[in-house]
Amino acid sequence: MKVTWVRWLLGVFVLTLVGCSTADNEMAGGNLKAVNHTLHAINWFSVNGYRAYGGGGSSCCIVMPIKWRPGLKAYIEWEVDTDQFAYSKWPSDPEGYRLAQLEHKAKYKHYSATVDIPEWQGTDSCGLSVHFLSCNQIKVTTSCWGYGSPNNPIKEPKRMKEPAVCPK
Template sequence: MIVYKMRIPLLSALVVLLLLPVLAACKGQPASTPVGVRGYNHTDHSIAQFQVNGGSGGSARRHSAGGTVCCAVVPDRWTPDLKVEIEWTTDLETYQKATVSIPRYNEVGSLAVHFLRNGQVRVFVTNLILGHPDYPLTGPEAPLREGENPVWEHLRRPPGG
């Protein structure tokens, strides 16, 4: 009877020891959310295909936005070292790759990937779409066509407003 009582604590201790690595692996993972991916092409060449961290991002015709595709995963909380790897092609033969920092965001939203006229790629996590006055991409690189106002006319604020 003493032998039987000794086996239960020993078996329990063994199970706990075996589960510790699994529990430790789960503890350090930050909370994250799957989000849609949308490409914006500001260039004169269609983006035949692009990927975000190896997952499909879709395509985008020249000077236009592609549709939203599923999915990328972003952390619920932004960190200063947050980056994504973007890979894209215009001809399905030659691929380009860029590692891009994601600017600060306060809440999770879609992942917007911008292919700019100067060859750079910018990425934002946002609940807004290009055309909104508060969209994070501003300045001369914001319009899909050079020289146009990127903010939709019906959303433009009156001067001084």
């Protein structure tokens, strides 16, 4: 009973502190979405330490400022599986499967990039969408319009093939 009472008081204290913050420092939670434009599997990704799984759909949550300010950055890390259907070629016995899986996981590739978070007006941010493009390029948007909408700023197609030479 005493622990519950202490937790309740701590919660009230935290809410009081949050209520005293200025508008420029207010933060809010939003969805963290991924759109995979590549032919490879995105096993997981993280944005500024908020981790999500998979290269499509959305995960909860990322915390971002309510009001956009210059200099907002997204530091993105991700893991790529360039042969996501490899398991279909693995042995069916448990030990052979386990060894094949370990060998396959050792081939996963890891990348990171820092990109600017584009400006949004007022409180019109709808979380953060991370677009994984060919050549390990990243674009992010806070648009409330879904991918494929004419109003969404990201226009690159899905299932993009890697060019013979990637731009530097």
